Amino acid sequence: MAAQATVSSAPPRRRRFNRDRLTAILMILPSLIFIAIFVYGFIAQTGYTSLTDSNALQQLSRLPANFIGFSNYNDMINGTLNERFRTDMVNTVFFTVLFIVTCLVLGIGLAILLDQKVKGESIFRTIFLFPMALSFVVTGVVWKWLFNPTSGLNALPTLIGLPRGEFRWFISQESTLNFFWQDVPTILGFAVAAILVLAAVYFWIKKRSMVAAFVMAGGLLLVALVTFGDPNSLITLERPEQKGFNLALIALVVAAAWQMSGYTMAMYLAGLRGIPEELREAARVDGASEFGVYLRVVLPLLAPITLSAMIILGHISLKIFDLAYTMGGGDNLFIDMPGLNMYFLTFRGQDFARGATVAMVMLVMVAFVIVPYLITQLRGEKSL
Amino acid sequence: MTTSTLAGQKRRPYSRILIYSVLVIVAVAFLLPVYMVLVTSFKTPDQVDISTMWVPSIAPSLASFNDAMQELAPNFGNSVLLVVPATAISAILGSLNGYVLSKWQFRGANILFALMLFGMFIPYQAILIPLVQFLRSIGLYGNLGGLILVHVVYGLPITTLIFRNYYAEVPTELLEAGQIDGAGFFGIYWHVLLPISIPGFVVVVIWQFTQIWNEFLFGVTIAGNNSQPITVALQNLAGSQIVEWNVQMAAAFLTALPTLLVYLLLGKFFIRGLLAGSIKG
Numbered sequence: 001m002a003a004q005a006t007v008s009s010a011p012p013r014r015r016r017f018n019r020d021r022l023t024a025i026l027m028i029l030p031s032l033i034f035i036a037i038f039v040y041g042f043i044a045q046t047g048y049t050s051l052t053d054s055n056a057l058q059q060l061s062r063l064p065a066n067f068i069g070f071s072n073y074n075d076m077i078n079g080t081l082n083e084r085f086r087t088d089m090v091n092t093v094f095f096t097v098l099f100i101v102t103c104l105v106l107g108i109g110l111a112i113l114l115d116q117k118v119k120g121e122s123i124f125r126t127i128f129l130f131p132m133a134l135s136f137v138v139t140g141v142v143w144k145w146l147f148n149p150t151s152g153l154n155a156l157p158t159l160i161g162l163p164r165g166e167f168r169w170f171i172s173q174e175s176t177l178n179f180f181w182q183d184v185p186t187i188l189g190f191a192v193a194a195i196l197v198l199a200a201v202y203f204w205i206k207k208r209s210m211v212a213a214f215v216m217a218g219g220l221l222l223v224a225l226v227t228f229g230d231p232n233s234l235i236t237l238e239r240p241e242q243k244g245f246n247l248a249l250i251a252l253v254v255a256a257a258w259q260m261s262g263y264t265m266a267m268y269l270a271g272l273r274g275i276p277e278e279l280r281e282a283a284r285v286d287g288a289s290e291f292g293v294y295l296r297v298v299l300p301l302l303a304p305i306t307l308s309a310m311i312i313l314g315h316i317s318l319k320i321f322d323l324a325y326t327m328g329g330g331d332n333l334f335i336d337m338p339g340l341n342m343y344f345l346t347f348r349g350q351d352f353a354r355g356a357t358v359a360m361v362m363l364v365m366v367a368f369v370i371v372p373y374l375i376t377q378l379r380g381e382k383s384l
Numbered sequence: 385m386t387t388s389t390l391a392g393q394k395r396r397p398y399s400r401i402l403i404y405s406v407l408v409i410v411a412v413a414f415l416l417p418v419y420m421v422l423v424t425s426f427k428t429p430d431q432v433d434i435s436t437m438w439v440p441s442i443a444p445s446l447a448s449f450n451d452a453m454q455e456l457a458p459n460f461g462n463s464v465l466l467v468v469p470a471t472a473i474s475a476i477l478g479s480l481n482g483y484v485l486s487k488w489q490f491r492g493a494n495i496l497f498a499l500m501l502f503g504m505f506i507p508y509q510a511i512l513i514p515l516v517q518f519l520r521s522i523g524l525y526g527n528l529g530g531l532i533l534v535h536v537v538y539g540l541p542i543t544t545l546i547f548r549n550y551y552a553e554v555p556t557e558l559l560e561a562g563q564i565d566g567a568g569f570f571g572i573y574w575h576v577l578l579p580i581s582i583p584g585f586v587v588v589v590i591w592q593f594t595q596i597w598n599e600f601l602f603g604v605t606i607a608g609n610n611s612q613p614i615t616v617a618l619q620n621l622a623g624s625q626i627v628e629w630n631v632q633m634a635a636a637f638l639t640a641l642p643t644l645l646v647y648l649l650l651g652k653f654f655i656r657g658l659l660a661g662s663i664k665g
Contacts, residue, residue, distance in 0.1 A: 024483075025488075031481050137639070142636050325619065
């Protein structure tokens with residue numbers, strides 16, 4: 001790379017070239033400064049605010065806010081008053097998992113069907129993708145009407161003489177898979193351990209590398225720690241607080257998947273079109289059935305797309321705001337999300353410090369998903 | 385290729401029927417909300433009955449659209465006044481940035497680009513509190529100017545990304561030819577790159593138009609009462625609980641109409657922008 005650069009900036013045009021290079025940097029500089037301030041400067045400021053006790057009173061007094069360390073974060077996890085935050089975290093996890101799974105299944109299913117050289121493919125594609133062009137606010141308003149418990153979707157079966165649906169959709173107050181907030185460290189511990197063990201098995205089968213042994217040891221150690229230690233004591237909240245999967249979230253998943261599964265389909269379809277026909281033909285010649293061709297040849301090649309789609313969908317669901325706002329309005333905690341909590345804390349409650357705390361938690365969750373993705377995407381691009 | 389599919393079709397006629405039935409059923413399901421919006425908005429309030437929700441009106445009326453139009457007209461105007469300059473400015477800046485990042489690579493450019501891209505994925509809640517304070521301090525809080533600035537800045541990552549990838553496909557020889565002719569940074573941009581940039585601009589303009597038109601969080605936190613974009617007005621209308629369903633549905637339809645038209649007319653470019661959002665596509 002360096003050698004090439006010296007060759008191409010050979011003496012005759014060097015002066016001119018350098019002046020142009022300077023112009024180029026000057027042209028992009030304003031954008032870089034804007035991003036530096038509006039993204040990184042503001043994030044730093046939000047981070048600092050989350051470590052203070054800034055609120056409306058403090059702002060009125062015109063005195064600087066007190067630095068109180070991580071106690072806002074502690075309050076969110078353990079404080080009696082912040083139950084909403086904990087409900088939102090649980091909601092986010094269930095919503096994200098269900099939303100991703102629904103979009104992936106629908107997306108790959110539709111993409112494979114459309115890949116069968118069907119007539120009217122472009123019409124189908126247009127239908128599956130059009131919700132992407134809409135605002136989440138439009139989606140929310142329309143689906144709220146469709147989810148009306150006494151009519152809407154519930155009334156559809158009556159059109160063909162079946163009994164009316166009984167599910168109350170987004171105003172349902174039922175929940176399942178219930179647990180207590182105090183159980184969260186145990187659940188998280190086992191979840192992480194399970195991931196480590198699975199990763200170890202994967203490493204061993206694929207690469208036979210010794211890393212597998214270390215990862216496996218880490219996983220088993222974590223299992224031992226969670227089983228014999230007392231992880232629940234990490235939560236200092238006294239009152240047992242029940243959490244669970246609120247069935248009302250299903251309504252949110254249906255609306256969100258209606259909007260986004262076409263996007264997943266488009267990603268998969270682009271991937272499918274990139275697979276050379278010869279590969280499939282070769283498998284067919286080897287006697288594979290059409291189903292077998294997909295299972296053994298096509299699906300493994302689509303794995304990177306699945307990962308990209310999971311990350312794109314995941315970061316959307318972690319920061320979802322508009323849809324939950326339109327359907328829940330901030331009063332319906334069964335479909336509440338951290339983005340809404342942040343909005344109400346900050347703009348209705350004037351509790352800037354706690355609003356900033358929720359915002360930082362959201363940022364960390366999204367960064368966890370996005371940063372490794374950005375790094376791998378841009379690294380893989382080096383050849384360009 | 386064709387022969388193998390024909391053979392496939394002959395071998396399995398039932399699977400073809402199955403494929404089409406599934407596709408049609410899913411397509412109908414996807415269109416149900418559209419049907420509901422249209423059926424409801426063509427009714428008068430007294431015709432909106434929960435028991436006949438799915439049945440079209442015998443005497444369709446345009447009254448709901450009229451009501452919705454009156455409610456939303458000022459906000460529709462706000463959205464237009466917001467979208468046009470914000471889209472134009474962010475497209476131009478993105479094009480220049482993309483040109484620099486693809487053809488004038490400097491040391492550290494890739495890292496700066498990655499740092500820039502991160503700005504496209506963050507939850508905007510994480511910058512909202514300082515943003516509001518900042519806009520207030522420079523007098524851009526509560527008006528369209530502030531919203532335009534915000535959409536331009538946070539639109540930079542995606543517009544830069546799309547143009548960078550677009551210009552990366554342009555052969556460097558073309559630029560070198562321009563250089564030999566004595567063209568500098570701007571000469572090459574103006575005479576070589578810009579004339580072939582139209583498809584790139586179409587993708588970026590459609591993408592930004594759709595994003596900004598549909599945006600809600602900045603609209604609800606930064607705009608003032610007189611500068612609320614249409615999504616905020618629609619949410620207020622739907623959340624007020626006193627507006628009839630037929631008007632709500634007509635309002636949702638009007639809000640969706642501009643982006644929907646763009647999608648139907650220029651879908652190919654829309655999908656290109658969509659896939660650019662997943663970086664490599």
